[in-house]
Structures are given as C-alpha cells and as structure tokens.
Amino acid sequence: MAATANTASAGPPPLGRQDQTMLLFAGLMEGGKEDEETVAELGKLTRLLDEDVELAKKGEPSITAVIDGDCFDTVVCYLDMRQPERVRAHATFCTSAYLKAAGEDGVKKLSDFFHSRINRGTYDDYIVAFCVAAAMFPIVPDITTDLFLTEGFLSSLSPLMRRKWKSRKVETACLEMLNAACMQDKCRQPVLRYCEEWLEEIANQDPDEAGATVHPSDPDVNVQEGSISWRQHSKHVRHLAGLVLVKIRAIPAAPTGNESNQDLEPRIQPVTTSVEDLSQRFTKMLVEDPDDVQVSVEGLAYATIQPKIKEKLARDRESLKRLVKILEAAPPKSPLTYGALSIFVNLTRYRPVETEEQKRLNQLKAYANAAGKVQPDPLNDDTHVAGRCQAVFDAGITPVLVTRCKNSSVASLSLMISIISSLSVTSSLRGQLAQQGAVRLLIAAWPALPETESQTRRTAAQALARILISTNPTLVFRQTPQSAAIRPLTSIITPDPNSDTRDLLPTFEALLALTNLASTDNDTRRAIVRGAWDDIEEQLFSSNARVSTAAIELVCNLVQSPEDALALFGDGSSKAATRIKVVLALADAEDEKTRSAAGGALASLTGFDVIVRGVVAQPRGCGIVLDMCKDESEGLRHRGAVVVNNMVSQEGEVGRLAREKLLAAGAVEALTECAKKSRSGEVVQVVVQTLEVLLGEK
Structure with a gap:
C-alpha cells in the first residue's frame, strides 16, 4: 500500500526541453493575451534558446529542430511597431537567441520570412517586414544587409512611398528600416541612389501646402496631422526622413562593389536640403519637439561629424546646455544616452597624434589621390578643438558624466572616457575637472572596463595622468585613496604593445603623475615601488631624454x-x-x-x-x-x-x-x-x- 501511495503522489515526469518549447509556442500563437503573459513566455523561450547553444555542443538534441517556419513567424511578428514596446524588446532578445542557436537554418527562415512578406505586398506585410529588418540590423547586420540589398527591393520603395493613398504606419516602418540600414556602410550608397528624391519630398513637405489638397466637400471629416485623407506626412515621419538624409550625406558612402560606373556618377539634380540645414532643424527640435528628441539627437550625432556643424553647435550655448540636460535625464544604457554622448565626442575629438613619418605618408597619399588638394580641415585643428572642449565643459558636462558613469554600458562608458580625455588636454581645465569628480570617474571606469577594451583603458589612464600632473593630490584624494590611481597609471608606463607606432607621451605623463603622488607620503611611495618599480627602472634607460628625466624625478621622490x-x-x-x-x-x-x-x-x-x-x-x-x-x-x-x-x-x-x-x-x-x-x-x-x-x- 505504501509503495502504491508513493507512486501515485509522484506526479507526471517533467517535460523535456522540446516539449516545453512547443507549449510556449502554442501559448504565443494564442490571441487576446495580456502583455505580461506574452513577455513572460518570450522570456522563457529566450532562456531555453540561450541554454540550447551549450547543450547542443554536449550532444543533446537542439530545440530548434521543433521550431518551424510558422513558429518563427510567430516570434518575429511581435517585432511589429504596433506591438507594445516591452513586447517588442523581449521579441528582439528572443529572435536574437534563436538566430544564434539555429545557425544557417535560422538565416534561411529570416530570409524566407522577409521575401514572402514583401512579395505579398499588403500594407500589413510591408509593416511587419520593415519592422523585422529594422530590429535585425543591429543583431545580424551582414545577413540583414544582404536582404536589404536584394535586387529590386530598394527601387520598389519609391513607388510605395509615392502612392496617393498610403498607410502612415508603412511610411514610419519603412523609414525606421532605412534609418537602421544607414548605420551600415554598404547600405548608404544604395539608399542615396534609390531613395534620396522621395526622402527629400517627405522631409521638406510644407504642412500648410499639404493641407490645401484636402477635399472640403464634407465639413464633418475630422482631418488631423498625418491623416491619409489629407495626404500629409506626420511630423515624426518628416523628422525620420530628415534623419536618414543626414546619415547618407554626412558620412561618405562606401561603395558596395556592385555598382556600375553609371551608378557612381554624380547626381544631376541639386541637393535641396544640406546637412547644415538638417542640423539646424534638429537643433530646433531639441526645444520645439521634445517628443521626438531621439530623432533630433541621433541626427545631430551624425551631422556633427562635419567640422562646420561641430563649430556652429559649439557656439550655441543654449543648445549645448539643452543637450547636457537631455543626457542627464536619458534612461541608462539607452540609444538616447549613446546618441547624446556621441555628439559630445564629435565636438571634443582631437586629431590622432601622428609621427613625422605618418605625416609624410599622408601628404604623399594626398598628392597621389587628388594632386595635393586634399588637406585637413582647419576647423579640426587643435586650436578649434580646444575651443569646442571649453564650450562643452562650460555647458556643465562633467558632473553629468560622473553621475551617469555608474550604470553605463561599456560602449557609453568608452564615450565618456573619450570626452574627459579630450577635456583634460587643456591644462587650465584639469583642476576644475578634478573638483567636479573626473578623477573618481576615471579611477572607477578603469577596472570596470573589460580587458578586451585595452585602448579605452589606456585612454582613461592617460586622462587620469594628465589631471594628476596639474593638481594637488592632497586636495584631489579626500574621499578616494591615492593608491587607487596607481594601477591605472602604472599600466601605461610601458608603450602600447598593440600599437604600430611607439607613442611615449602616455609614458611621460604617467611618470609625471606618479611623481606628483610620490611627493605626498611614504605609504604612497611604497605602493608605487611595489606596483611599478621594474617599469620605472626601465625608463631610466630610455633613449628619449624627457622620459628618462621624468623617470629619475620619480625616483628622486620615491x-x-x-x-x-x-x-x-x-x-x-x-x-x-x-x-x-x-x-x-x-x-x-x-x-x-x-x-x-x-x-x-x-x-x-x-x-x-x-x-x-x-x-x-x-x-x-x-x-x-x-x-x-x-x-x-x-x-x-x-x-x-x-x-x-x-x-x-x-x-x-x-x-x-x-x-x-x-x-x-x-x-x-x-x-x-x-x-x-x-x-x-x-x-x-x-x-x-x-x-x-x-x-x-x-
């Protein structure tokens, strides 16, 4: 009797991973569910797919074997722009996990889905296909680029966008796809060729003129901005078109390798909207269209690649302060945060330091390529960059960076370090940078960055060295121990082993910073000797007189x-x-x-x-x-x-x-x-x- 009772209470055996997968897909295919249920099911499926990669390596059957085309369609249809944002985010994670687990079979399903939806040609199919492509560009850029550049696809967009009666959501989805595509070098030239004209039409549509086309015969018709019956593009659509135009014009497009000579010939029709015009529009949007702040920030992030626009924005104090406030309020690890940081990186970036040999080689290349006419833009020289750095600093960027660095992604943290590094080049700013917390930011960022980010770690250490050269350590290290600065500084005493050139400036600046620290107390001196003596001693023999002098000055203090x-x-x-x-x-x-x-x-x-x-x-x-x-x-x-x-x-x-x-x-x-x-x-x-x-x- 006891054995029977135990057997009865044991219950059914747990479901296998493939059965769990099928149950989850059955649930996802049902309609009328609450968003929380959908998000939970997508999350469980994502976890199963993430585990599947390792388990399949150990010989276990992959759950992707039971995921057919209908199942794949079910997941990617949750990427539709008409779905709630939370659902779309989890669907993105799930699709990414599936493509990683499924390999070539996943690529084929993605390709089949995209082409079948485009071939059907209904508005709903276009919306879903465009949304899926936009979501996949950052995840599988090479695969999505191949789909995007399928022969005949881009040329078909112009008739679709110029229909007399069209769907506003198709417009939005298409422009979101083009916006994502133009982050890929290979896509910008084809977009420029096939889409520039109708993008111009959308971006420059006058809402007042568009309103004149409405038929006034029915006074009861409620016509709003973006209405199909009004044939007016919504404000967001016009802004998106302008954003795509900036991307294809601000960065020289890379040829795909498939163009004919005719494809590469200059266009006859004049460009009606310059990058400068678009940048002014985006700058106005910062204040006038706060709901579209992501578009305006992303547009400026691309526009400020050009020196004239950098210089103009740097002189606009109000816009700089507005951008600082946008950065301060942006969600952590968000595209808005990354976009705002990118603008400040563009404004403050110095030209790379070149050796005399590199300068001569670049001059020879310039003469070979353009008979010596290609010259560096004077607005990118050190004097102009230093002026822009001062303007960015005056806008109050440093305290915001110090606050935001704690919860930042590695990519955003790298941009923050780049900005602080550029600001630290100006010696008169170093004391204020230290007062506003830049030293704490750099000391915290250095160990937080993975070792694979070796160049960014070196940049952080060099910026720290510059600031500590010009400041009193006893004033800087009131809350942070001085010893925390020693490891980053000692990491750049030896030249970068991954660099083709031997740059001794980081070595020199690290030695000077350590000399300053070693002037304070015996505990700091002992920590420097323990952590860096071998490297310091090596620099005593340096063939560079300034490095050798800096090394013996440090020894004098030690x-x-x-x-x-x-x-x-x-x-x-x-x-x-x-x-x-x-x-x-x-x-x-x-x-x-x-x-x-x-x-x-x-x-x-x-x-x-x-x-x-x-x-x-x-x-x-x-x-x-x-x-x-x-x-x-x-x-x-x-x-x-x-x-x-x-x-x-x-x-x-x-x-x-x-x-x-x-x-x-x-x-x-x-x-x-x-x-x-x-x-x-x-x-x-x-x-x-x-x-x-x-x-x-x-």
Missing part, C-alpha cells in the same frame, strides 16, 4: 622613503650597485633637469652609509659628485654640497674611505669654487661645514 631607499639601493646586491651607477650617470647627463633630479636622489640616498659605500666604489662616483658642486646651476651646487657633506659625515670605515676618495678627487678645490659661485647662505653654510671636516681629516 627614495624619500628610507625603507624604499634601502631596499632598492642599499641591500649590497649587484642590482643595487647597478642602480647607484645609473643614478650617478644621470647626475652627469647633459640635461640640467636630469642632473638636478639625480642630484636630489643622491642627496637622499647618501644619508645611508651602505649607499655611500656604493657611491665610493664607483670609479667616477666621487668625481661626478664634485662636478655637481661646480655646476653653473645654484640648485645643483646645493645638491652637490649636501651629497658631499652626507658622505664625509659618515662614521667609521665608510666615512674615512669617503673622505679619502673625495680629497683625492679634489674636493677642497671643488667646494671652494662652489662657495665662491654661490649666493645662497644655505649653500655656503653646508660647504663650510664640509670643508671643516675634510681639512680636519687632512
């Missing part, structure tokens, strides 16, 4: 920590001896700043007898130190006098040996010359004390 000074230079090892030799060699360099920094390091290091022994052991050690005492620079003479005083003041054998070596190298004469040249009482006092010790020894 050895102010007695613990680190002894660990690096005073352990009696061969490495320590080599380091002492290197610092002495830099104290004898041609560059005065290098000699000064090395002299400062020696002034600290020679406070320890074990390091004095190492200096004396070098064949030219005493001679280099005495040469510092005779230098033309008052500061270097002071450093030299302190070093000699430290050496002769040592007790025991080390002190005796140092005094003997210095006397033999001409210390009395060198110190006497130092005293005669110096005007500083402090220097003279040190020299007198040192001479007393040496003469007493003598």
Whole structure:
C-alpha cells in the first residue's frame, strides 16, 4: 500500500526541453493575451534558446529542430511597431537567441520570412517586414544587409512611398528600416541612389501646402496631422526622413562593389536640403519637439561629424546646455544616452597624434589621390578643438558624466572616457575637472572596463595622468585613496604593445603623475615601488631624454622613503650597485633637469652609509659628485654640497674611505669654487661645514 501511495503522489515526469518549447509556442500563437503573459513566455523561450547553444555542443538534441517556419513567424511578428514596446524588446532578445542557436537554418527562415512578406505586398506585410529588418540590423547586420540589398527591393520603395493613398504606419516602418540600414556602410550608397528624391519630398513637405489638397466637400471629416485623407506626412515621419538624409550625406558612402560606373556618377539634380540645414532643424527640435528628441539627437550625432556643424553647435550655448540636460535625464544604457554622448565626442575629438613619418605618408597619399588638394580641415585643428572642449565643459558636462558613469554600458562608458580625455588636454581645465569628480570617474571606469577594451583603458589612464600632473593630490584624494590611481597609471608606463607606432607621451605623463603622488607620503611611495618599480627602472634607460628625466624625478621622490631607499639601493646586491651607477650617470647627463633630479636622489640616498659605500666604489662616483658642486646651476651646487657633506659625515670605515676618495678627487678645490659661485647662505653654510671636516681629516 505504501509503495502504491508513493507512486501515485509522484506526479507526471517533467517535460523535456522540446516539449516545453512547443507549449510556449502554442501559448504565443494564442490571441487576446495580456502583455505580461506574452513577455513572460518570450522570456522563457529566450532562456531555453540561450541554454540550447551549450547543450547542443554536449550532444543533446537542439530545440530548434521543433521550431518551424510558422513558429518563427510567430516570434518575429511581435517585432511589429504596433506591438507594445516591452513586447517588442523581449521579441528582439528572443529572435536574437534563436538566430544564434539555429545557425544557417535560422538565416534561411529570416530570409524566407522577409521575401514572402514583401512579395505579398499588403500594407500589413510591408509593416511587419520593415519592422523585422529594422530590429535585425543591429543583431545580424551582414545577413540583414544582404536582404536589404536584394535586387529590386530598394527601387520598389519609391513607388510605395509615392502612392496617393498610403498607410502612415508603412511610411514610419519603412523609414525606421532605412534609418537602421544607414548605420551600415554598404547600405548608404544604395539608399542615396534609390531613395534620396522621395526622402527629400517627405522631409521638406510644407504642412500648410499639404493641407490645401484636402477635399472640403464634407465639413464633418475630422482631418488631423498625418491623416491619409489629407495626404500629409506626420511630423515624426518628416523628422525620420530628415534623419536618414543626414546619415547618407554626412558620412561618405562606401561603395558596395556592385555598382556600375553609371551608378557612381554624380547626381544631376541639386541637393535641396544640406546637412547644415538638417542640423539646424534638429537643433530646433531639441526645444520645439521634445517628443521626438531621439530623432533630433541621433541626427545631430551624425551631422556633427562635419567640422562646420561641430563649430556652429559649439557656439550655441543654449543648445549645448539643452543637450547636457537631455543626457542627464536619458534612461541608462539607452540609444538616447549613446546618441547624446556621441555628439559630445564629435565636438571634443582631437586629431590622432601622428609621427613625422605618418605625416609624410599622408601628404604623399594626398598628392597621389587628388594632386595635393586634399588637406585637413582647419576647423579640426587643435586650436578649434580646444575651443569646442571649453564650450562643452562650460555647458556643465562633467558632473553629468560622473553621475551617469555608474550604470553605463561599456560602449557609453568608452564615450565618456573619450570626452574627459579630450577635456583634460587643456591644462587650465584639469583642476576644475578634478573638483567636479573626473578623477573618481576615471579611477572607477578603469577596472570596470573589460580587458578586451585595452585602448579605452589606456585612454582613461592617460586622462587620469594628465589631471594628476596639474593638481594637488592632497586636495584631489579626500574621499578616494591615492593608491587607487596607481594601477591605472602604472599600466601605461610601458608603450602600447598593440600599437604600430611607439607613442611615449602616455609614458611621460604617467611618470609625471606618479611623481606628483610620490611627493605626498611614504605609504604612497611604497605602493608605487611595489606596483611599478621594474617599469620605472626601465625608463631610466630610455633613449628619449624627457622620459628618462621624468623617470629619475620619480625616483628622486620615491627614495624619500628610507625603507624604499634601502631596499632598492642599499641591500649590497649587484642590482643595487647597478642602480647607484645609473643614478650617478644621470647626475652627469647633459640635461640640467636630469642632473638636478639625480642630484636630489643622491642627496637622499647618501644619508645611508651602505649607499655611500656604493657611491665610493664607483670609479667616477666621487668625481661626478664634485662636478655637481661646480655646476653653473645654484640648485645643483646645493645638491652637490649636501651629497658631499652626507658622505664625509659618515662614521667609521665608510666615512674615512669617503673622505679619502673625495680629497683625492679634489674636493677642497671643488667646494671652494662652489662657495665662491654661490649666493645662497644655505649653500655656503653646508660647504663650510664640509670643508671643516675634510681639512680636519687632512
């Protein structure tokens, strides 16, 4: 009896994955459901499809085997613009998951769906096909591009859009598809060829003139903007047409490779609406049409690729402030956020730094391609970009970026870093950037970015370095520990291994920033030594004099920590001896700043007898130190006098040996010359004390 009871209570076995899939499709095919139910079922199906990829690799049967054409149609029809936004979003995720799991079979189903709907030719079929294409362009761009460029498809849009009686929703769906397509290089040229004329007609329709075509015979007809009977395009449709026009005109279209010479010939008819005209329209829309803010922001994101429009928008303070407010209020990880950030990136982007060799090559290319007529636009030079950066900063962008970075996507975070990096080029802005939180943003962004975003991480670290060069660390790091900045800074000491050119500017700026940090306290110095000493030491040997100088300046600050000074230079090892030799060699360099920094390091290091022994052991050690005492620079003479005083003041054998070596190298004469040249009482006092010790020894 007990066994029977247990069997009865066990219930039916759980459904297999394929059965679950079929049940979900059965539910999705039913009509009259609440949106929440539809969203839940799409979500469950998406999860099954996501799991299917890994399970199929392990040999389990794929659930895509039970998804036929009708099932596929059911899901993609939820991408229809007439569906609620939440449903469309979940249908997008589900379709994406299916195409990933189904492979070539999924591509075939997508192609069959698109072509069958277009061939049917009803308004409903056009709307669904256009909506599906618009949704798929960001997900499977290559596949959707091939469908979009199917022979005869683009040429068929003009008659459809110019019908006397047409569907407003077909217009909207078609323009949404063209808008998505024009983000692909291969699609812009065909759209320009086949669609430009009717896009112009839509974008430039005068609503007042369109209203004159209404038949007034029936006074009871309620005609509204966008009405079919009025034959007037809605405001949103006109704006979308303008957006597509900007995309095909602001960026030079890439040839598809299939055009004939005739296709590539310049068009005879003049362009009636320039990119400048469209940008002005989008700028007005920021204020006048807040409901269409996404279109206006996206349009400006493309229009501001052109230098003239960048410059004009940068001078429009009110529009810049409006864009900052739009960014502040935009939902996180939304197209609106990305579009607004793209505008500010365009406004603030500097030209890439070129080596002399790259400049010569580009000049040769310009002469070869256009007889030397192709020249960089002067509105993109550093002076104009710096002016635009100032305008963007004055509009209040920094605090908004600091606030928004916490919940941003990787793509948006990369744009934020690009903006801050450009602003940090202007040295007068660095203190204000730090006050407004830019340092916190960069320190938080660096570890948040995946390692695959190596270039963006380097950009963030370099921007951080620039700001920290020009600011007081004790004021910047009141809430954030200084140690948090060390890893990003040390990551750019070595040149970028993935770059074709050797750019030493990040190395130089990182060393300067670390030098500034190392001026504060021993804890920071120890953290820098632990995290970056090998890379810092390597830069002491740099063939670039400025990098080598920056490295020894950093070492000068690091050895102010007695613990680190002894660990690096005073352990009696061969490495320590080599380091002492290197610092002495830099104290004898041609560059005065290098000699000064090395002299400062020696002034600290020679406070320890074990390091004095190492200096004396070098064949030219005493001679280099005495040469510092005779230098033309008052500061270097002071450093030299302190070093000699430290050496002769040592007790025991080390002190005796140092005094003997210095006397033999001409210390009395060198110190006497130092005293005669110096005007500083402090220097003279040190020299007198040192001479007393040496003469007493003598």
